[in-house]
Amino acid sequence: AQKVTQAQTEISVVEKEDVTLDCVYETRDTTYYLFWYKQPPSGELVFLIRRNSFDEQNEISGRYSWNFQKSTSSFNFTITASQVVDSAVYFCALYSGNTPLVFGKGTRLSVIA
Amino acid sequence: EAQVTQNPRYLITVTGKKLTVTCSQNMNHEYMSWYRQDPGLGLRQIYYSMNVEVTDKGDVPEGYKVSRKEKRNFPLILESPSPNQTSLYFCASSLIQGERAGELFFGEGSRLTVL
Numbered sequence: 049a050q051k052v053t054q055a056q057t058e059i060s061v062v063e064k065e066d067v068t069l070d071c072v073y074e075t076r077d078t079t080y081y082l083f084w085y086k087q088p089p090s091g092e093l094v095f096l097i098r099r100n101s102f103d104e105q106n107e108i109s110g111r112y113s114w115n116f117q118k119s120t121s122s123f124n125f126t127i128t129a130s131q132v133v134d135s136a137v138y139f140c141a142l143y144s145g146n147t148p149l150v151f152g153k154g155t156r157l158s159v160i161a
Numbered sequence: 162e163a164q165v166t167q168n169p170r171y172l173i174t175v176t177g178k179k180l181t182v183t184c185s186q187n188m189n190h191e192y193m194s195w196y197r198q199d200p201g202l203g204l205r206q207i208y209y210s211m212n213v214e215v216t217d218k219g220d221v222p223e224g225y226k227v228s229r230k231e232k233r234n235f236p237l238i239l240e241s242p243s244p245n246q247t248s249l250y251f252c253a254s255s256l257i258q259g260e261r262a263g264e265l266f267f268g269e270g271s272r273l274t275v276l
Contacts, residue, residue: 057201081263093251093267139204143263148194148219149255153203 050075052142054152061130062160069125069155071140077101080144082116082123087137087154096138099123130159163188167252167268174242175276182237182271184252190266192255193235194219195227197248198270204251210235211257242275249273 051074061067073082084096097107099116107114111128127134137156143149167184174180186193194209196219206219210229224246226238235254239246249272253265 083264085265091249091270093253093265093270095264095266098261098264141265145257145262148192148206148209148217149263149265151204153201 050077050142050144050147050150052140052150052152054138054140054155056155057153058156058158060158060160063132064129066126066128067130067157067159069127069138069140069157071123071125071152073121073123073140073142075142075144077144077146080142083141083143083149084114084123084125085139085141087139088133089135093139096125127157130157132159132161135159163266165252165254165266165268167250167271169271170269171272173274173276176243177241180239180242180273182239182250182252182273184235184237184268185233186235186252186254186266187233188254188256188266189232190254191232191257193229194253194265195225195235195237196251196253197221197246198251199248207237207250239273242273244275247273247275 053072080101082099086094113126115124137154139154140152165186191212195207196204205221207225208227210216251270252268255265256262
């Protein structure tokens with residue numbers, strides 16, 4: 049069965065600190081896709097990144113970076129120099145094509161000015 | 162503009178009064194899904210559909226019905242709403258193959274209150 053675990057329920061950081069959100073997944077499929085979504089206080093769900101299981105290169109987009117490690121079944125998300133606007137709930141998700149996309153329970157990030 | 166549209170955005174109703182939340186997408190996506198979001202429980206899947214006339218139960222289907230008669234529409238039906246169905250509901254759609262497979266596009270959410 050597919051499973052996504054986001055062990056951190058809530059994290060608080062002070063502005064400009066770096067923060068890493070953890071995501072651990074379980075799947076028996078060899079081809080799968082990992083995602084991160086952001087849900088700001090306004091409530092909408094915003095797509096951040098998609099990664100396929102054959103591409104273990106880390107990705108950087110501005111202050112955001114993602115570390116995909118198949119050896120530990122993890123797909124962690126780091127925000128560098130956090131800002132108040134980064135305050136949101138972040139969801140990690142897994143999709144393999146054989147079953148519906150599975151979400152973790154989310155991590156609520158609060159960035160304090 | 163590519164989008165998922167759900168209506169109504171806000172609704173207050175009473176126990177037992179049937180209601181339908183509509184969802185429509187304009188991206189020709191095969192996959193559509195309904196989620197409910199409750200504090201501390203994350204996003205829980207209610208029903209999903211891999212294509213027209215194909216629907217399956219998600220994690221929390223009790224008290225809900227869906228239909229997929231057309232590719233673009235996936236309405237969520239609450240035949241006899243109860244207060245425990247008070248929640249924030251999201252509709253989403255995606256391709257199931259190709260470069261963007263699995264990438265969900267979400268509607269803006271429908272906040273439902275059942276009194």
